[in-house]
Amino acid sequence: MTTTTPPAITTATDEPPVRKVRRAFSSPLASVAVVILAVLWTVPVLGLFVTSLRPKADVASSGWWTVFSHPHFTLSNYNTVLFKGGYNVNSGLAPYIVNSLAITIPATIIPIILASMAAYVLAWVRFKGSDAIFFTIFALQVVPLQMSLVPLLQLYSGGAHIGGITVIPALHLHGSLAEVWLSHTMFSLPLAVFLLHNFISQLPESVIEAARVDGASHLRVYRSIVLPLSMPAIASFAIFQFLWVWNDLLVSLTFAAKTTAAQPLTAQLQQLTGSFGSHLELLTAGAFVSIIIPMIVFFSLQRYFVKGMLAGSVKG
Amino acid sequence: MYDSHHLILAGLAGDSASKLWGVIEAVGGFIAILAIIFLVAGKVTGRLERPLTIVICLVPVVLLLIIGLVIPAIRTFYLSLHGADAYGPTVHSVGFQNYRWAFSDPSTRSTLIRTVLWLVIVPAVATGAGLLVALLVDNMKRASLAKAFIFLPTAVSFVGASIIWKYIYNYTDPHRPQIGLLSEIVIKLGWKNPPDWMLSSPVNTFLLMVIMVWIQTGFAMVVLSAALKSIPDEIIEAARMDGATGYRLFRSVQVPMIRNTLVVVITTIMIATLKVFDIVYTVTGGNFNTDVLSNEMYTQIFTQFNYGRGSALAVILFLAVLPLVGYNVLQMRKERASR
Numbered sequence: 293m294t295t296t297t298p299p300a301i302t303t304a305t306d307e308p309p310v311r312k313v314r315r316a317f318s319s320p321l322a323s324v325a326v327v328i329l330a331v332l333w334t335v336p337v338l339g340l341f342v343t344s345l346r347p348k349a350d351v352a353s354s355g356w357w358t359v360f361s362h363p364h365f366t367l368s369n370y371n372t373v374l375f376k377g378g379y380n381v382n383s384g385l386a387p388y389i390v391n392s393l394a395i396t397i398p399a400t401i402i403p404i405i406l407a408s409m410a411a412y413v414l415a416w417v418r419f420k421g422s423d424a425i426f427f428t429i430f431a432l433q434v435v436p437l438q439m440s441l442v443p444l445l446q447l448y449s450g451g452a453h454i455g456g457i458t459v460i461p462a463l464h465l466h467g468s469l470a471e472v473w474l475s476h477t478m479f480s481l482p483l484a485v486f487l488l489h490n491f492i493s494q495l496p497e498s499v500i501e502a503a504r505v506d507g508a509s510h511l512r513v514y515r516s517i518v519l520p521l522s523m524p525a526i527a528s529f530a531i532f533q534f535l536w537v538w539n540d541l542l543v544s545l546t547f548a549a550k551t552t553a554a555q556p557l558t559a560q561l562q563q564l565t566g567s568f569g570s571h572l573e574l575l576t577a578g579a580f581v582s583i584i585i586p587m588i589v590f591f592s593l594q595r596y597f598v599k600g601m602l603a604g605s606v607k608g
Numbered sequence: 609m610y611d612s613h614h615l616i617l618a619g620l621a622g623d624s625a626s627k628l629w630g631v632i633e634a635v636g637g638f639i640a641i642l643a644i645i646f647l648v649a650g651k652v653t654g655r656l657e658r659p660l661t662i663v664i665c666l667v668p669v670v671l672l673l674i675i676g677l678v679i680p681a682i683r684t685f686y687l688s689l690h691g692a693d694a695y696g697p698t699v700h701s702v703g704f705q706n707y708r709w710a711f712s713d714p715s716t717r718s719t720l721i722r723t724v725l726w727l728v729i730v731p732a733v734a735t736g737a738g739l740l741v742a743l744l745v746d747n748m749k750r751a752s753l754a755k756a757f758i759f760l761p762t763a764v765s766f767v768g769a770s771i772i773w774k775y776i777y778n779y780t781d782p783h784r785p786q787i788g789l790l791s792e793i794v795i796k797l798g799w800k801n802p803p804d805w806m807l808s809s810p811v812n813t814f815l816l817m818v819i820m821v822w823i824q825t826g827f828a829m830v831v832l833s834a835a836l837k838s839i840p841d842e843i844i845e846a847a848r849m850d851g852a853t854g855y856r857l858f859r860s861v862q863v864p865m866i867r868n869t870l871v872v873v874i875t876t877i878m879i880a881t882l883k884v885f886d887i888v889y890t891v892t893g894g895n896f897n898t899d900v901l902s903n904e905m906y907t908q909i910f911t912q913f914n915y916g917r918g919s920a921l922a923v924i925l926f927l928a929v930l931p932l933v934g935y936n937v938l939q940m941r942k943e944r945a946s947r
Binding site for chain 2: 329430438
């Protein structure tokens, strides 16, 4: 990994007079508006967090905002939800955090590598039809996920046959997480190729040309120039992909739900909405557990956002 | 009982370790295979190098997309012209009957209309709010903190969001202390007898949209904020010299400059809105007049096992977004041609 930032992407430095112009919108009134919006957007999560720290009796009898006048907190909800279970749930959520990680990490890394390779070829190794392929990949975003679930399930368990000839054998992936990784990879490729292509196609031509003139092969250019230079884009897409896979319910319900042991946190949480239905204090604690890891990922990588993947699509 | 409980826990713990090991194996194996391919292909030079690169880089992606999306899409279109038992032994063609059903059945038709409402309102409001914040924080001090808070909901799963908002929309007898925030607020504002929000149509649909807007605004804000920052300072300065300030600067300089980005953001949110079924599924299950196309499709396929109808709905969903994507493609072609 390198700290080099491609020149094309750095935002213009702000000279003082221009800065003043741009502050046209940044009056005190604007600050107030932003603060109000930020508070509005945060209150729901705050309510969730506060509720998860309150004892059962309080949660059932008064709104969470009353804690500001009558503070009374407990950590027992988290203890129950993470380690003990109860109310027809025979274990805590802790093992499912591991499941979610085991699903999310490969399903984030694999599509990004594949997509960056394709994006490089589509942007810099143009050939007849490469534009058509790129636009087709982009358009595939509209294929609703639900359409693919049943055909994929059949493929994984039965393979593919055309007129009695086996084209793809049954993959026998049952019980492993490979089905889930593969499905997430397929579904995320259109957006990944599109966004990474936007970024990679805007890398400075001179750098790539220079390497080619020096005799570097395309694969070498990809590995030692394009990949390191694209790190901001890759990191910011990684955040989205991580969040998307982590938060997914539909794909995991379809492919991982056969064995409870492989279920991710969201599927388990969805079940808790039934079992814990009348135990809001437990449900909120569970929900908060499920959003902690995405928040850590987001806040630790968020500095990539401004100069990240959006560079391509933001060209005026 | 207690023992079995412990056994399950111990089993899960051992399982966890092996699962994480599986992850390392999978990712490591994937990278190792790639490294070998790169190493071998690196030996090839001359006229074969270019086509080989194209094959290595493009074939995996294209294959995965064909298997995962293209074939299922074609298959879905085929199934939409067939009866309920399209996967059974007695497949029979029904022509466009499933489509006729979708547009004539009263409840399905109102689901379609409701979906259109979602598609118009959610992208418009989320993009509008995102643009507003992006404009307001452009160069503001501590902007990143405010942006982080508004982006926060993007990290929340739909299931988590549904729990959060179900709680906000909670109904309690108005004479007792309120638990739901929304009821509390409207009671404080003087509405003595607020309804049970999730049961009262059409308000419930709009309240569900609020959840989606809450999640998507952060995405719109981040992208649009980057776009605004990328407008060259000289242009803004020039406009300023010509006397454009505040709203005028925004409308006649900044918005046209980021038009393409706006279209991309609206498209992305619209596609997300189309596909999202988690919110409706977890909060109301599509009851009380809140059903949308993606949830109805799920119901038809996975609860009613009517593949024909479910597939027809999927095709309608696909056709609904196609014009927008087509417009995007045209824009990008122009851009690529000008490069």
